[in-house]
Amino acid sequence: MAREFQRGHKAKISDLTAGTDLYVGVQIAAPGLSFDISCFGLDADEQLSDDRYFIFFNQPKSPEESIQLLGAQAGDTESFRVTLDRIPAAIQKLSFTATIDGAGQMSQVGPGYIRIVAGGEEVVRYAFTGSEFTTERAVMLGDFYLKDVWRFAAVGQGFDGGLDALLKNFGGEVAEEEPAAPQPPAGGQVPGFAPPAQSAPAPAPPPAFGAPAAPQAPHIPQAPQAPQPAPVFGAPPGPPAPAPAPPPMHGAPTIAAPMTPPGGTVPPPPAPAPYGQPSQQPQFGQIPGQTGQVPGQIPGQVPPAPQVPSPYGPPAPAPYGQPPGPPLGVQPGMPQGVPQGVPPGGAGLQAALQPYKELPTGQRWTPQNGQLMRVDLGMGGTPVLARQGSMVMYQGKVDFSYKGAGFAGRIVGNATGQEMQLMRCTGRGQVFLAEEGAHLHPVELQGDGICVSAESVLAFDESLQYEVRRIEGHGIPGGALFTMLFQGTGTVVVKTHGTPVVLPVTPTTFADCNAVVAWSAASQVIISSQVRLRRNAYPGHSGETVNLQFRGAPGNFIVVQPYEV
DSSP states (O other): OOEEEOTTOEEEHHHHOSOSEEEEEEEOOOTTOOEEEEEEEEOTTSOOOOGGGEEBTTBOBOTTSSEEEOOSBTTBSEEEEEEGGGSOTTOOEEEEEEEESSSOOGGGOOSEEEEEEETTEEEEEEEEOGGGOSSOSEEEEEEEEEESEEEEEEEEEEESSOHHHHHHHTTOOOOTTGGGTTHHHHTTSSGGGHHHHHSOSTTOHHHHHHHHHTTHHHHHHHOTTSOSSGGGGSOTTSOOOOOOOOOOTTOSOOOOOOSSOOSSOOOOOSSOOOTTSOSSSOOTTSOTTOOSOOTTOOTTSOOOOOOOOOTTOOOOOOOTTSOSSSOTTOOTTSOTTSOTTOOTTOSSHHHHHGGGSOOOOSSSEEEEETTEEEEETTTTSOOEEEETTOEEEEEEEEEEEOSTTHHHHHHHHHHHSSOOOEEEEEEEEEEEEOOTTOEEEEEEEEEEEEEEEGGGEEEEETTSEEEEEEEEOTTSGGGEEEEEEEEEEEEEEEEESSOOEEEEOOTTEEEETTTEEEEETTOEEEEOGGGGGHHHHSSSOOOOOOEEEEEOSTTOEEEEOSOOO
């Protein structure tokens, strides 16, 4: 099942798929407009230091073919093939962009997306609409970036200039002699190319279709795991590539000890003796530390169990070859007929499920465990607003209002630009909420206020007053960080990755925008300018995007989570 990303979301590629030969599809359209969709291969300074890694309609592949332009297919306006394990070490980032060819604005585009497909199955999709932009003529859709491992980020950031301005922004140069390139077809060398040169750039992709297809044949020997058909690397029309057969679990031969020691047994050395020799290794039923051969024992015969006083009574004599005492696998002292691993409270299904029973506490909000929250709608009488899809189960008569969660839900979704859709839960019953195993924390407000990142809000009482705040910054993914200010009396459920930490606000408190969860309403948040020095202060690429500085009087706090993509 594909993961739906929102603007600013990031994830490791290995968390999305185990494959490294990926299909990237872009869908973007607007009435009367045509688009140039490109990929910029950038270095550690996010500059196009090698123009051979600017992949567009006139240069459909990189030198080693780790990035290829495939053309329109499977409903995508443009598609790429990206083989991550073949990208040179100098390329640290792949930026996928879309620019308008000619007049127009990005606010005119309809619903579009950028998606990643692995083995024919879509694993992630970031959707966008023209309402997220204004007068921009280009948009940076998504990035593959290297931070220890390859990761993907949904960017969705507009850019005022067109393709030439975007190229200059990445440190590239626009060749002035490029407009004269259509002249060779006019000379008669290839007459068939003349019509595309005079028409709109829409017919330009045909050369791109042929270019990626030709190197696929020699590419097969270099990657034997990919079949020969075009969709092998993950194009949606084809079937998924067959997974390699797992290694046999029982490939190693089973080693069994011989029943009798080999002839000519040599007295064992101080080290542990090999299998089959009567050594210091105690046999089943033998007292640890007792060595030597029992008088009267035939060489090679299993020694009889010593008669050791036992609090459980004398052991019954056992026939030859059967170990004395309790059956094999049952520890002494455990009553027979009771399987091992049974909870101390007793045997049976009820005893096994006892630790996981519902916790009835008589409160409106009750954490059932660290990742599951129960809300009793009958207590308090006010509805609850929760993220759509967060309901795990419910009991009683409960009504869920979907379709944008009414006017309040549309305010949050449209204002944040993060497609945060809410559902309204009403009635008399209990609703259980969770989301992707995140840790849940109910925060009860008694007339005070708290700011929570929009990404970290799971549910809240409708009795709370809330508004959306926007923190703008150049380095923030998507151009801004959206938070929700809650005030009044009620409970808001905050979700985190891992156990959060609450820290006091000091004059030198900084936090990464991906790690911060919440902060006191009286705190002042500003964008830190120190992040601009990161590329010069440290060798290589730190991967940090932007820092937030918090200021406030004593008593203010911030909440951070031990998580950062």
